[in-house]
Amino acid sequence: MPKKVEYKEGYGINLGDIKPIRDRVFTRENKTRGLGYTELFKKLVKENPGLISALLKLDDELKIEGQSFEENGLKARLILKKSSCDFYELAAGGTKLFVKVDHRSNNGGYSEFVSSKQLRDRPELEDVPWVEVLDYYLGYTKGNKKIFISRWRDLVILKEYLYNRDCPIDPAEREDLENKIAYLKSRFMGQFADFNEHNMFYDPQSRKIIIFDIELRKH
Secondary structure (H helix, E strand, O other), X not given: OOOOOEEEEEEEEOOOOOOOEEEEEEEEEOOOEEXXXXXXXXXXXXXXXXXXXXXXXXXXXXXXXXXXXXXXXXXXXXXXXXXXXXXXXXXXXXXXXXXEEEOOOOOOOHHHHHHHHHHHOOHHHHHOOOEEEOOEEEEEEEOOEEXXXXXXXXXXXXXXXXXXXXXXXXXXXXXXXXXXXXXXXXXXXXXXXXXXXHXXXXXXXXXXXXXXXXXXXXX
């Protein structure tokens, strides 16, 4: 096991109507394991003692999309099952979480947590009020077991919002969003893999783009 735990000051996180707070980020890693979590996730674990055990058994308990289970006040549901990863919705108390269990050898879990934090910490984002990184809570890797947890957001994927034929948007709004996407790609695509509008939410009310599912490129 790692000998020490480090923490660094992260940027604000936001849960619903809760005002952003400065949340500490803890990381520990060695050659075979990696663990990163926020102060808020630590609080969630304390308030929901069965949270960790529920996370570790998600892929064993839930095999079919739509299947769910409840344990110690925690409710979990399998949203999408893929060959590369499985997506879950997990309700812990009054907090709803998105959980991804990754089966790929080089991505997900701890590396996604670190990648999300590195993007959020980029000083360029401070000058771009219309974009944010999805709040991340936990990244865990041990061998082939990789778990990543983030805030649940009931938002539309940006790609779908832009080109929805059933509900087309104003051409001026589409052009504005396409210009913003082009700007973000020019600044970050070289450092982060899968950096595209498939991995971005859009909030029409706040007019913000929320980036998720990113990985630092391996050089």
